[in-house]
Amino acid sequence: MLDARPTASKGETVTPGQGRLSHAPADHPPVKTARVGILLANLGTPDNYDYWSMRRYLNEFLSDKRVIDFPAWKWQPLLQLIILSKRPFTSGANYKSIWNHDKGESPLMTITKDQTAAIATEIAAKYGDRVMVDFCMRYGNPSTESKVRAMVEAGCEKILFFPLYPHYAGATSATANDQFFRALMKEKRQPAARIVPEYFEHPLYIEALAQSVEEAYAKLDHKPDVLITSYHGMPKRYLMEGDPYHCQCAKATRLLRERLGWKKDAIHTTFQSVFGREEWLRPYTVEHVAELAKKGIKRIAVIAPAFSADCIETLEEIQGEICESFEHAGGEEFTYIPCLNDNPAHIRALVTVIEENLGGWV
């Protein structure tokens, strides 16, 4: 067994012939000190908003059986011939409208990089370079496989994989984890591996959400009549088949309401981003906000707790389509409360969740 740890200081490369490695053959490759990797994972985003970048991204995403579970013989012809000939144009135009043109990337990419940098700073202050932090995406770039490989090559003998979804869903957390395990399958010398579970009821996550509501409300002249917690939707069938996502969303809203000390009807739970013809989780945000306006509700605020970072679904769908739906039905003031992104309370919550899952490793 080669064990470089007792002979090398943090991050130092130990070559054969030094200390405990003296029995290794002279042409043995350098061995690095063992490190721990923290690999954050988000959904992914297209490399650009042109037709082919969009098509590549949507093809990978919508071919995932955890996302759309129809049999391939039925789904693939529809996807390849119909959906992927139209959606890359409409989705591409939506991405163009929110694109971070300065950096040449989507907002989800920019924010994920900012979150990673903020978490890495906190982790480095506590553990030095024994622990490295990086991020990967489930679809597109940087791929999970490339980042697992980079961590192994940097000497990580343990990897903590952290899907940045507060609520568990087969279509998000499980497929990210699948991809992580597939990447491990390709490693000759596998690191020890752990995955961080969902954290929707963590007191610091609920606290960060509550603070973001309080800060947004403090800036308004008139308090909104209703707060909408708008979660990304999924087919209702997935709930009936046992996916816990819907229940976790309902519970997160209750915990947020209790923390804010508000009455039951002050916060409504709704679901957005319906795709296809099947029934999705209800009520649909876009319809619900119009119904509220028709009932005479003039002011609402919307927060999207299922997203750890602002993305196409919040910046374009909520602030565009959903806002318009409210205003066209007679609503007067629509306030969007941004995702937690890299705000300090969120970073504190994520670092705490990481540390709770590192037990015994650092």
Ligand SMILES: C=CC1=C(C)c2cc3[nH]c(cc4nc(cc5[nH]c(cc1n2)c(C)c5CCC(=O)O)C(CCC(=O)O)=C4C)c(C)c3C=C
């Ligand atoms: C078609 C089925 C889909 C399911 C089920 C689904 C679940 C789901 N998704 C998120 C988080 C995100 N989704 C995002 C974009 C997005 N989602 C779907 C489809 C499903 N999502 C599509 C086709 C797209 C692409 C955009 C579009 O063409 O409309 C994103 C944003 C990515 C970005 O680049 O900004 C996120 C984040 C959750 C939490 C979820 C849970 C059940």
Ligand SMILES: [Fe+2]
């Ligand atoms: Fe989605």
Ligand SMILES: [Fe+2]
């Ligand atoms: Fe959408």
